[in-house]
Structure formats: structure tokens, C-alpha cells
Amino acid sequence: MAEGESWKDARLVGAYLSGIRGGIPLAQEQVDVALRLIDQAGVPVRRFLDVGCGDGFLGAVLLERFPDATGTFVDFSEPMLQAARERLAPFGERVNIEHADLSGPAWSTALGEGGTFDIVISGFAIHHLTDDRKRELYSEVLELLTPGAFFINIEHVSSRTPWLTDAFDELLTDSFYDHQLASGQDVTRAQVAAEYVHRPDKQENILAPVETQCDWLRELGFVDVDCYFKLLELAVFGGRRAL
Numbered sequence: 001m002a003e004g005e006s007w008k009d010a011r012l013v014g015a016y017l018s019g020i021r022g023g024i025p026l027a028q029e030q031v032d033v034a035l036r037l038i039d040q041a042g043v044p045v046r047r048f049l050d051v052g053c054g055d056g057f058l059g060a061v062l063l064e065r066f067p068d069a070t071g072t073f074v075d076f077s078e079p080m081l082q083a084a085r086e087r088l089a090p091f092g093e094r095v096n097i098e099h100a101d102l103s104g105p106a107w108s109t110a111l112g113e114g115g116t117f118d119i120v121i122s123g124f125a126i127h128h129l130t131d132d133r134k135r136e137l138y139s140e141v142l143e144l145l146t147p148g149a150f151f152i153n154i155e156h157v158s159s160r161t162p163w164l165t166d167a168f169d170e171l172l173t174d175s176f177y178d179h180q181l182a183s184g185q186d187v188t189r190a191q192v193a194a195e196y197v198h199r200p201d202k203q204e205n206i207l208a209p210v211e212t213q214c215d216w217l218r219e220l221g222f223v224d225v226d227c228y229f230k231l232l233e234l235a236v237f238g239g240r241r242a243l
């Protein structure tokens with residue numbers, strides 16, 4: 001299957017939204033780091049873009065935090081876009097949801113002519129693209145940013161060694177298991193490991209080291225680039241467009 005194509009499957013989308021998203025370790029802390037940096041950038045937030053939005057989990061946080069902002073949400077999975085329409089319905093006209101495939105540069109035509117964005121955010125999506133395409137997408141994102149504005153990528157990145165990969169998989173299994181038990185699901189830890197952590201679409205992940213991706217951002221001209229948070233394979237990184 002091509003990169004990320006599994007996300008067009010309603011069963012995987014349902015499993016992600018019910019059993020995985022809420023169980024990502026330190027997910028709230030990742031969002032808190034992103035919001036702190038956005039505040040620090042000092043750019044008034046009127047328009048933002050959520051790239052590979054899924055059901056709009058991250059963009060919904062921005063809509064709550066910045067009541068005058070409108071958000072554009074892009075994804076290529078119809079079941080995810082439907083979940084986004086439902087989740088984001090309370091925000092009415094402040095939301096623009098677009099079907100777009102990030103695997104080529106044409107995706108940005110879905111954004112229309114509204115100008116630049118005061119935040120571009122992405123969560124656990126860009127690792128479905130090849131490394132060449134990731135880098136190209138980052139250059140497209142830079143062009144879409146208002147001067148001074150942040151691109152923040154909350155992302156699954158690669159481990160340095162197989163031992164660290166195993167440590168991360170154990171962490172994920174514990175975290176998803178706890179989450180699913182707490183939400184009343186009848187599962188064993190072994191089932192969680194088989195169905196969520198070692199699931200077949202894992203081979204569609206094209207993980208890259210966070211250091212390499214930060215280097216790409218610097219080479220492209222982003223400033224204040226860093227990995228702002230990291231827990232094994234979970235990273236929050238990005239940079240700003242220079243003033």
C-alpha cells in the first residue's frame with residue numbers, strides 16, 4: 001500500500017480515534033509546549049493551518065485558545081475528514097476543511113488565496129511521507145507562514161537503535177493499555193500490543209531522526225529551529241519564519 005493509504009480505512013480511523021489518540025504518552029505536555037512557543041512568537045493568531053489534521057484534534061485546541069482565529073484543516077482520508085466535520089461543527093464558520101494529498105506540491109491549491117498563516121501545526125502525519133517529500137513539504141510550509149510565525153510539528157520520529165525502538169514500543173503499549181482500560185474497553189495488554197503497537201500499517205511509517213529534520217528546517221531558512229520536547233520517538237520540533 002502507498003504511504004499513509006491505510007488512513008483511508010474507516011476501521012483504522014475508528015481504532016485510532018477511540019483507542020490511540022487519547023493514549024499517546026504526554027500528549028497534553030506536547031500541546032502545552034506548542035502553545036507556549038506560539039505565545040512567545042507574539043504573532044496575532046488570525047489564521048492557522050492544521051496539516052494532516054485527522055479529526056482536528058490539534059486545530060480544535062487552537063480554535064479554543066484563539067477565539068478570533070479561523071482554521072484550515074487538510075487531510076486525504078475521507079473517514080478522518082468526516083470525523084473532523086463532526087468534531088469541529090461547534091466552531092461553525094471559523095473552520096475550513098479541505099481534502100488534499102500531501103504527497104505532492106498540488107496540495108496547497110486547496111488552500112485558496114487567503115494569504116499566509118499565523119501558525120502551521122501538524123500532528124503525527126508527516127512521517128507518512130518519504131524523506132524527500134517531507135523536506136519539500138517543509139519548504140512549502142515556510143512559504144505559507146506569516147513572518148515571525150511558527151511551524152510546529154508534533155511527530156513520531158525514529159529511534160537511534162533497535163533497543164530504543166523496543167523501549168518506545170513498551171512505553172506505547174503501557175500507555176494505550178492504561179487508556180483503553182480507563183475508557184472501559186475490555187482488552188488485554190497482549191491484545192493492545194498486537195493490535196495497536198505492532199499493527200500492520202506500521203510499515204507505512206517512514207520515520208526520520210529529529211536531528212535530521214531540524215537540520216532540513218535550518219537549511220531551508222527557518223529560524224529558532226529546535227526539538228522543543230522529546231520522549232523517545234515522540235518529538236515536538238519546528239521553527240519560525242524570520243521577521
Ligand SMILES: C[S@@+](CC[C@H](N)C(=O)[O-])C[C@H]1O[C@@H](n2cnc3c(N)ncnc32)[C@H](O)[C@@H]1O
Binds near residue numbers: 102
Ligand atoms: C496519526 S493520524 C494524526 C491525525 C491528527 N493530526 C492527530 O494529531 O491526531 C495521521 C493523519 O495523517 C493523514 N495523512 C497521511 N498521509 C497523508 C497524505 N499523503 N495526505 C494527507 N493526509 C495524510 C492521515 O489521513 C491521518 O489523518
